[in-house]
Amino acid sequence: MNCIQYSRFGAAADVLTLAQMPTPDPSPGEVLVELSYSGVNPSDVKARGGTRPGVTKPPFDAIIPHSDGAGRIAAVGDGVSAERIGQRVWIWNGQWQRPFGTCATHICLPADQAVPLPDAVSDQTGAVLGIPGLTAAQAVFGSGDVTGKTLLIQGGAGTVGLLAVQLAKWGGARVIATARDAGLDRASAAGADTVLNYTDTDLADHILAANGGAPVDRIIEVELGRNIDTDAQVIAPNGTIAVYGSALDMTPTLPFGPLLFKAATLDILLIYLLPKAEREACISRLHGALADGALSCPVAQVFPLAETAAAHEAVERGGRDGAILVEVQA
Template sequence: MKATWYEKTGPATDVLVVGEMVRPEPEPGEVLVRVRASGVNPSDVKARAGTRAGGSGMPFPRIVPHSDGAGVIEACGAGVDRSRIGQRVWLWNGQWQRAFGTCAEYVALPANQAVPLPKGFDDATGASLGIPALTAAHLVCSDGPVSGQTVLISGGAGTVGMLAVQLARWGGAHVVATARPGADTERVLAAGAHHVVDYANEGLEARVLEANNGRSVDRIVEVEFGLNIDADAGIIKPRGRIATFGSALCPRPELPFYPLMFKGVRLEFVLIYLLDDEERAQAISHVNQALESGALKVPVHARFVLADVAQAHQAVERGRRTGTVIVEIS
């Protein structure tokens, strides 16, 4: 089979190889998926570069990158219902703690990691769901229904932020988001936010409260925890929840302990790879329901063929994306 792999970390053009590998066979409890599209996430390019927080280097001698993907089940291992053969699926955690991910013509992985893709959606959409959409669903919905609540989405123009805006609106929340003025703001409003606040200006706390008619917010989805936690402490209501999935600009934050404590604020640090079975099933259900209802539109920033996988990684590294980066596997 055709595949991409690397055997050392470093720049994409230096270490990524495109060539032929032996096709895997599904073990008991696994399915073999013919991959049609592979999603590239920041965690994938950081792992390949050797700069991923919490771990670097080569955990396996050869790595086929990428956790997300979509395709068709072609074979089943022992114990898996053979009626799944021919089913279109989207994939999650394809390369999490495994050597071989989705950037290949075939991947074998546990059957529960191949989720039926709702009818009417293309492979690029399916390959965009594993990390971004499940992260957004857990950030917004893990603490219960959001109907009638106000949810603040920090960084609403990012891939996860854009999906979180849509999921919060689908769930019946009043959605306030932050974004740059101009095109980003227009995109976030089009995704369903009721109000968008420029995060670059001073006075973020006051402007968010103004957008919510002076009321504190029930939940905050935070992409820059260290940078925004002081403002968040003033914005969140008593017993509110802050769920964060990033702190790139301030990786060692100082917490305003007493403002958070005297509100009884609940903090959750979200790493989507580590959800338990119940949390994962809930997030998957929310994503597929929102897709089927037409409430979730997954933006694709760029598409690349397998031979240009290094350029796909570079597109993610450059940032300022308007959606996911997809490698199409012919």
């Protein structure tokens, strides 16, 4: 099989190399997936760049990056029904705590990590459902039904944010999103009821005004360190702040008093560690929204396998209007 791999940390162009490896055979309980697309996420470029706290060298001698992807099951191991051969699937946790991820023409992994892809859903969309899709679904629905509630989605124009806006509206919530520049229009087009510029100095006042003066029930937060003061001002008593990022400030200072007297819940999400029942619930939500035509997964750019370094660089630059994919068979 063809693949991209790295053996040391560094810049994408310096460490990512095109290689060939024997196509693996599935072990008992596994499936072999012939991949079509691999999704590139910020966590992938941080792992390759060696920027994860406390990690000084790659955990394996050679790593095929990326955890998300989509394709078709080509073979099954013992204990897996042969009826799954030929089934279109999308992948989650492809490279989590494993050396070989989805940036290859093939991957072997446990059968439940290859989720049947609905017939009407494209492989490109499937390659976005792993980290961005599951994160958005858990951030929106992690405490249950959102019908009639008001959700604030900080960073509503990012890949996760856009999916969260759509899922929240599909779930019956009122949505206030923050963005800036062209992202304002993207978040609005995704269905947000109100879109605010997150650079406004009086953002908290605007958020409350957009909700008729009332605090919001739930916040989906992409930058905890930068936004926690605003979040503490606008969260409702017993509300939840569902956090999936804080890249600009990894050691945030919390305004404990305001959070305490709201009895606010700070729910930190790491989608790789989502328990089985919660993951299955998120998958069901994603498939339901897709079946209802309520979820679109925008793709900003697709790169061939040999140009995976450029795909990593595109993620690092930020400012994207959709996901970055690698077409692994190209």
